[in-house]
Amino acid sequence: MTTQTAKEIWTLEEGEVRKPGIVHVVMLALFTGIGIVVGTFGSLAVPIGFVSAFWPGQAVQSIGSIWFGWWGGIAAGLFPLISNSLSGSAPLPVSIAYLPANLLQGMIAGWAFRRFFADPSLRSGRDWWIWIIFGALLPNAIGAAWGTTMLVAFGLITQAAQPTAFLGWFIGNTIPTVILGSIILKFVSPLVVRSKAFCKGYWA
Amino acid sequence: MTEITASTPLTTLPTRKATARKTLLGQVPLDSPFYAFHPVTRLILFVFLGVIPLFIFIPEINFILLLVNLILLRWGKVDLRRLRIYMPIIFTVAIFMFTVVILAPGKDPSYTPLTVLGITIYYQPFFFTFASYWRLIAMLFGTILYFSTNHERDMLVGLRTLRMPFVVSYVISLSIRAAGMFMEDFRIIREAEQARGLDTKAMRFSDQAKLYVMYLVPLFSIALRRADEISNALFARGYTLTGRVGTGGKRSDYIRSRYVMRGRDWVAIFILVTIFAAVAIAQIFFGVFALTHSPLNIYLRTILNIPN
Numbered sequence: 001m002t003t004q005t006a007k008e009i010w011t012l013e014e015g016e017v018r019k020p021g022i023v024h025v026v027m028l029a030l031f032t033g034i035g036i037v038v039g040t041f042g043s044l045a046v047p048i049g050f051v052s053a054f055w056p057g058q059a060v061q062s063i064g065s066i067w068f069g070w071w072g073g074i075a076a077g078l079f080p081l082i083s084n085s086l087s088g089s090a091p092l093p094v095s096i097a098y099l100p101a102n103l104l105q106g107m108i109a110g111w112a113f114r115r116f117f118a119d120p121s122l123r124s125g126r127d128w129w130i131w132i133i134f135g136a137l138l139p140n141a142i143g144a145a146w147g148t149t150m151l152v153a154f155g156l157i158t159q160a161a162q163p164t165a166f167l168g169w170f171i172g173n174t175i176p177t178v179i180l181g182s183i184i185l186k187f188v189s190p191l192v193v194r195s196k197a198f199c200k201g202y203w204a
Numbered sequence: 205m206t207e208i209t210a211s212t213p214l215t216t217l218p219t220r221k222a223t224a225r226k227t228l229l230g231q232v233p234l235d236s237p238f239y240a241f242h243p244v245t246r247l248i249l250f251v252f253l254g255v256i257p258l259f260i261f262i263p264e265i266n267f268i269l270l271l272v273n274l275i276l277l278r279w280g281k282v283d284l285r286r287l288r289i290y291m292p293i294i295f296t297v298a299i300f301m302f303t304v305v306i307l308a309p310g311k312d313p314s315y316t317p318l319t320v321l322g323i324t325i326y327y328q329p330f331f332f333t334f335a336s337y338w339r340l341i342a343m344l345f346g347t348i349l350y351f352s353t354n355h356e357r358d359m360l361v362g363l364r365t366l367r368m369p370f371v372v373s374y375v376i377s378l379s380i381r382a383a384g385m386f387m388e389d390f391r392i393i394r395e396a397e398q399a400r401g402l403d404t405k406a407m408r409f410s411d412q413a414k415l416y417v418m419y420l421v422p423l424f425s426i427a428l429r430r431a432d433e434i435s436n437a438l439f440a441r442g443y444t445l446t447g448r449v450g451t452g453g454k455r456s457d458y459i460r461s462r463y464v465m466r467g468r469d470w471v472a473i474f475i476l477v478t479i480f481a482a483v484a485i486a487q488i489f490f491g492v493f494a495l496t497h498s499p500l501n502i503y504l505r506t507i508l509n510i511p512n
Contacts, residue, residue, distance in 0.1 A: 033379045
């Protein structure tokens with residue numbers, strides 16, 4: 001079997017038509033389900049307040065948008081609402097306030113992989129750099145900044161405590177994203193890119 | 205040889221009547237008073253208890269709300285021992301919040317320093333954190349109450365009764381169901397490994413962590429296959445994203461038709477919505493539930509001689 005180049009993975013073949021369908025909606029739901037399980041376990045595993053010292057849910061968020069475009073992005077926004085409630089790490093109104101950051105945490109990686117034609121199976125050093133910068137560091141920096149700002153806005157931490165909370169949030173999300181996300185991308189991406197649910201564009 | 209007729213039963217199976225109902229966080233007896241109410245009433249109670257502490261800054265009221273939640277859990281016949289899984293998070297949240305406010309209280313010159321056990325704390329941010337903690341815990345227990353007494357089907361019926369679009373309610377219910385399916389898949393994968401002689405107890409923590417990560421690979425593969433199967437099944441049954449049938453008409457909803465809104469539901473919803481609106485208006489426009497009105501805050505300020 002011939003291996004596709006990174007650019008071929010994201011480019012439509014001649015005459016190829018891709019449309020969003022039921023399979024994407026189902027994948028969105030199933031991916032949200034995985035996110036609920038991973039997010040809930042992560043929040044309960046090493047809780048240090050509202051911030052988990054190990055939250056692998058972010059890996060699922062980045063991977064989702066790389067594979068399934070906006071469907072993965074929506075799942076990234078949706079599953080923390082449920083996993084935070086189940087684990088007790090954040091009440092519903094606070095989780096709703098996190099929503100924009102969760103969407104961004106998911107979509108940045110998806111945008112970068114499509115924009116720079118990176119291979120989801122992380123075959124080259126370039127792919128790795130794009131994954132680490134746009135899949136782990138940047139989304140978590142934005143997520144931690146927004147999340148801690150919301151905690152201040154809800155009066156759950158003081159403004160002076162924001163840098164400490166930011167650091168805990170950023171480190172607690174970035175490390176599992178790099179470890180967990182890299183392994184999943186490396187081993188599962190070859191299967192996903194051949195599946196019906198894979199999105200070359202943002203919706204199909 | 206005995207002749208089998210249409211009227212003779214082939215086997216007589218012992219019938220076991222269900223006495224409990226599975227919920228998202230455990231099991232609740234079928235005679236729980238919560239089930240006398242329509243799922244949409246329970247959903248509105250969830251929004252009420254989960255959101256109303258946002259408008260209340262007075263810690264005493266949030267503490268009472270927490271007690272109300274615990275009383276409702278007890279009244280709903282929820283096994284309170286199941287709530288033990290939340291104990292670590294309840295304590296760590298407190299430790300986190302108070303440690304942070306002690307180490308980083310802010311630099312407002314109007315803050316009043318107090319020395320407690322040799323540590324300097326500042327009254328205003330400390331009391332604010334104390335009040336915030338009770339707000340948070342009250343909200344959390346509102347959520348725990350809902351997930352302890354409701355099944356994913358209840359959530360689905362509640363959302364559909366509120367006229368949520370089909371695709372939204374379907375995604376939410378399938379995602380919650382999927383979480384359960386993945387837990388089951390996870391258990392099967394672990395048991396398969398144990399059947400092949402893998403002893404996780406003898407492994408180092410780092411190896412256990414690596415193993416946990418590797419579990420996700422087959423789980424994702426199963427998800428891909430399942431997405432295909434479910435989407436094909438939905439397509440074969442004529443489902444569309446709009447929730448309408450092929451001829452353009454509205455699809456009938458069997459699950460929703462099994463639940464009927466009764467008088468007590470309307471009364472409960474009216475009371476909950478009225479109280480919610482009253483509390484929100486009282487706080488937003490008149491500041492009735494502001495921290496300055498807390499009796500404990502007033503008492504402490506008086507004995508410590510701290511001006512408002």
